[in-house]
Amino acid sequence: MAKPPTAHTVRSFDAEINQLRSLIGQMGGLAEAQIADSVDALMRRDADAATAVVLRDKELDAMEAEAERLALTIIAVRAPMADDLREIVAALKISAVIERIGDYGKNIAKRVPVLTQAAPVGPSVILPEMARATTGMIRDALDCYVDRDAELASQVMARDRMVDDFYNSLFRSLLTYMMENPHHITSSAHLLFIAKNLERVGDHATNIAEMVYFSVTGEHPGDRTKTDRTASMAVSDREGE
Amino acid sequence: MAAHEGAAADGAAETTLKMTARDVRVFYGAFEALKGVSIDVTKEDVTAFIGPSGCGKSTFLRCLNRMNDTVAGARVEGRIELDGQDIHDPAMDVVQLRARVGMVFQKPNPFPKSIYENVAYGPRIHGLAAKKADMDVIVEKSLRRAGLWDEVKDRLSDSGTALSGGQQQRLCIARAIAVNPEVILMDEPASALDPIATAKIEELIDDLRGRYAIVIVTHNMQQAARVSQKTAFFHLGSLVEYGDTRQIFTNPRETRTKDYITGRYG
Numbered sequence: 001m002a003k004p005p006t007a008h009t010v011r012s013f014d015a016e017i018n019q020l021r022s023l024i025g026q027m028g029g030l031a032e033a034q035i036a037d038s039v040d041a042l043m044r045r046d047a048d049a050a051t052a053v054v055l056r057d058k059e060l061d062a063m064e065a066e067a068e069r070l071a072l073t074i075i076a077v078r079a080p081m082a083d084d085l086r087e088i089v090a091a092l093k094i095s096a097v098i099e100r101i102g103d104y105g106k107n108i109a110k111r112v113p114v115l116t117q118a119a120p121v122g123p124s125v126i127l128p129e130m131a132r133a134t135t136g137m138i139r140d141a142l143d144c145y146v147d148r149d150a151e152l153a154s155q156v157m158a159r160d161r162m163v164d165d166f167y168n169s170l171f172r173s174l175l176t177y178m179m180e181n182p183h184h185i186t187s188s189a190h191l192l193f194i195a196k197n198l199e200r201v202g203d204h205a206t207n208i209a210e211m212v213y214f215s216v217t218g219e220h221p222g223d224r225t226k227t228d229r230t231a232s233m234a235v236s237d238r239e240g241e
Numbered sequence: 242m243a244a245h246e247g248a249a250a251d252g253a254a255e256t257t258l259k260m261t262a263r264d265v266r267v268f269y270g271a272f273e274a275l276k277g278v279s280i281d282v283t284k285e286d287v288t289a290f291i292g293p294s295g296c297g298k299s300t301f302l303r304c305l306n307r308m309n310d311t312v313a314g315a316r317v318e319g320r321i322e323l324d325g326q327d328i329h330d331p332a333m334d335v336v337q338l339r340a341r342v343g344m345v346f347q348k349p350n351p352f353p354k355s356i357y358e359n360v361a362y363g364p365r366i367h368g369l370a371a372k373k374a375d376m377d378v379i380v381e382k383s384l385r386r387a388g389l390w391d392e393v394k395d396r397l398s399d400s401g402t403a404l405s406g407g408q409q410q411r412l413c414i415a416r417a418i419a420v421n422p423e424v425i426l427m428d429e430p431a432s433a434l435d436p437i438a439t440a441k442i443e444e445l446i447d448d449l450r451g452r453y454a455i456v457i458v459t460h461n462m463q464q465a466a467r468v469s470q471k472t473a474f475f476h477l478g479s480l481v482e483y484g485d486t487r488q489i490f491t492n493p494r495e496t497r498t499k500d501y502i503t504g505r506y507g
Contacts, residue, residue, distance in 0.1 A: 008504045079463055081490050081502040218492035 013078050020070045020091050021146055027063045027098045028142030032135045034060070034105030035201055039131035042112050042194070043124070050112035053105055060102035067095035083218070087148075090215035094145060097204045097211075101138065104197040111190045118187045123173035127191070130166040130198050137163070137205035144209060150216040156209035157221060163202030164227035170195045171230045199228060256283040259424060259454040260305060260342075265319035267300050267309060274300050276478040277319070282424070287446060287455040289469035289486065291462060293506060296475040298458050302426050305456065306342035307335055323424070340367055343417035347429040349409030351401030351416075356393050359401040359412055360384060363420040379419055386452075387415035388445045407438025414445060418453075425449065427457040431464065443468050462502055466490045474498045 008014050034053055041049035071092045074080060080088050115121075137156055144152035174188045174195070213221045260282040267275035275297045282288055282305075290298035300309065307328060309315045321328050328338055340363065351359050360380045361370075370376035380397070384390040389411040393404070401412050410430060417425055427446075431439040446455060446468045459465050465472055465486070472489040474482045474497070482489065482498045493499045500506050 006505065009506065010504060013504065078504075081462065081466075081504075082493050082499050084503045085491065 010078075013074075016070070016074050016078070017084070017087070020067065020074065020088070023063060023067050023070065024091050024094055024098070025142055025146050027060060027067065027095060028138055028145075030056070030060055030063070031098045031101040031105065032138045032142075034102050035108070035131055035138070035198070036135050038105045038108035038112070039127055039194075039198075041109060042115060043128055045112075045116040045120075047113045047116055050109040053109035057102050057106040060099050064095045064099040068092060071095075083215070086215040086218065090145070090211045093211055094208050097208055098138075101201050101204050104201050108194050108197055111194060115187055115190055121174075121177065121184060121187045121191055123170055123177055123188075124191050126166060126170050126173075127194065127198070130163065130170070130195070133159070133163050133166060134198050134201040134205060137202055138208075141205045141208040141212065145212045145215075148212070148216045150213050153209040153213040153216070154221065157206050157213075160202050160206040161227050163199055164229075167195050167199040168227075168229050168233070171233060175233075256285050258282070259284040259324065261320075261322045262301075262304070263320045265301065265304055265317065265321060267297070267304065268316045268318075269312075270314050274478055275304070278475075278480045280473060280480060280483055282454055282456055283471065284423075284454045285451055286470040287450050287457060287468050288471040288473065289465035290456065290458045290473050290475060291460075291465050291501075292475035292481075293501065294460075295477075297478040298473075298475040299428055301475065302428055302456060302458050305424070305426055306339045306344060308339075308344065310335065340420040341422055342424040342426060343420065343422035344426045344428070345410070345413050345417055345430050348433055349406055349413050351404070351409050351412050353400065353402055355398045356384075356401050356404070356412060357397040360415050360419045363416060367420050369420065383415040383419040384412075386418050386449065387411045388441060388448070389415055405438070407434050407441055410434060410438070410442060411445065414442075414449075418449075422453060424454045424456065427455065429458055429460060432460060439464070462490075474501060476501070 034056060038050065038053045041047075041053060071088050074088050078084075137159055140152060140156045140159075143149070144156065171192065174192050178185050178188045210221050213219075258281050261280075262282075263279045265275060265278045266273060278297070278301055290302060292298045303309045303312075304317055304321060305328075307317075309317050317329075323338070323341065326333070352362065354362070357380055360383050361376050364370050364376060364379050370379055381390060381394075384393060389408060392408060393399075393412075401409065404412060410433075414425075414430075431442045434442065443464065446457065449455060450470075457465070457468065469486045472484065472486040473480055474489065474493075474495070476497055482493060482495045484494070488494075489498065490502060493502060497506075
């Protein structure tokens with residue numbers, strides 16, 4: 001059989017799909033930067049940099065609106081079918097998820113001023129590593145979307161476990177840290193939220209990878225198991241170790 | 242009626258075979274237009290045949306009530322059954338077959354007679370009405386089922402050709418219904434109509450589903466997706482893929498199907 005054609009007979013349809021793909025790619029890049037920059041501002045104790053992150057969130061909101069407008073136009077004008085339809089619907093959902101990731105970046109940045117006014121908290125040194133793990137997932141989830149790569153999507157899904165492990169470990173350390181000195185509670189509580197935000201970013205990147213997997217293959221990936229165990233974690237857990 | 246309700250409840254309901262085709266080949270002289278098509282047509286569903294021009298879908302549709310018999314130089318091979326009965330059996334009365342398997346064409350083709358006569362013609366030649374009153378009942382019922390009654394009940398003696406295109410097409414459907422068919426074949430029934438008339442035909446197809454097995458050939462992919470429960474994709478005289486419409490249009494298995502329905506073909 002001849003090599004299947006990949007271009008549409010109507011070339012402007014391809015142009016529109018490419019435009020949407022590239023917009024989603026840009027959104028992913030910006031969301032990744034927001035997460036990286038917010039944690040960076042936190043670690044450098046730089047309130048101005050954090051403010052810049054908060055202000056930049058508007059750009060993501062605007063891009064999401066643009067992606068929605070583009071996707072709706074394609075659906076209305078082209079009546080996409082099969083893998084095209086799955087891709088456009090995935091793009092719509094992915095843009096909403098990326099916007100949410102941006103919100104987490106903003107949320108982290110908003111906590112930076114109060115944290116810079118207190119003494120640094122020991123366990124926070126793990127945050128840059130955790131942020132790198134999540135931003136790497138965002139980057140690869142978006143790469144597999146742009147390249148329609150189901151194989152890479154599966155790998156991204158598997159990496160969520162690592163982010164969950166970071167979170168479990170940080171959660172435990174912060175509980176202990178707060179017990180040892182009540183003066184650390186304010187900072188530690190904020191850091192717990194930041195860690196939780198990063199953990200959610202990992203979940204969202206995983207969701208994007210799942211959407212890409214479905215968009216490319218037409219099948220849903222198998223159920224993944226959540227490895228965030230903090231819901232049942234208490235300080236006494238540590239005593240048994 | 243029970244079967245209709247079952248089919249309407251969800252796509253996975255029990256279905257019964259109405260027509261089966263096995264290894265059907267059609268030759269126009271030496272040219273093999275249809276290369277061994279096997280398919281089952283279910284009683285409860287609307288089955289759509291899609292594919293590019295010249296793919297054999299209309300040729301195959303015409304096999305189902307032996308319309309190709311009338312095409313000079315056409316030769317049909319293979320076996321086609323209606324309720325298990327071979328339609329090429331010498332004992333099969335072709336006129337009777339075409340009453341049981343009715344047809345609606347792309348271009349509305351009412352007889353140049355009154356609206357009433359257009360519908361009454363078939364039942365009369367098949368001897369379905371003994372009295373004028375019986376015929377009146379058949380005509381009204383057929384026009385009602387075709388969704389045309391309210392629009393024409395006060396002018397049944399007007400010429401059928403005076404109606405709008407969409408009304409003419411529904412008149413042709415009423416005409417097909419009037420002889421109590423079991424299967425209705427539709428060859429692009431809405432492609433000559435405007436969007437409103439098209440929507441009325443599609444609504445009508447939905448109404449008729451379950452009462453008659455319906456097979457529709459259409460070039461309008463959205464229409465196939467909207468009106469049918471089963472879809473068959475033909476290409477170069479072969480049946481490439483046949484399955485549930487939902488699956489064909491959201492997740493086709495064959496690359497050729499995907500390329501066609503997503504507009505990547507050729």
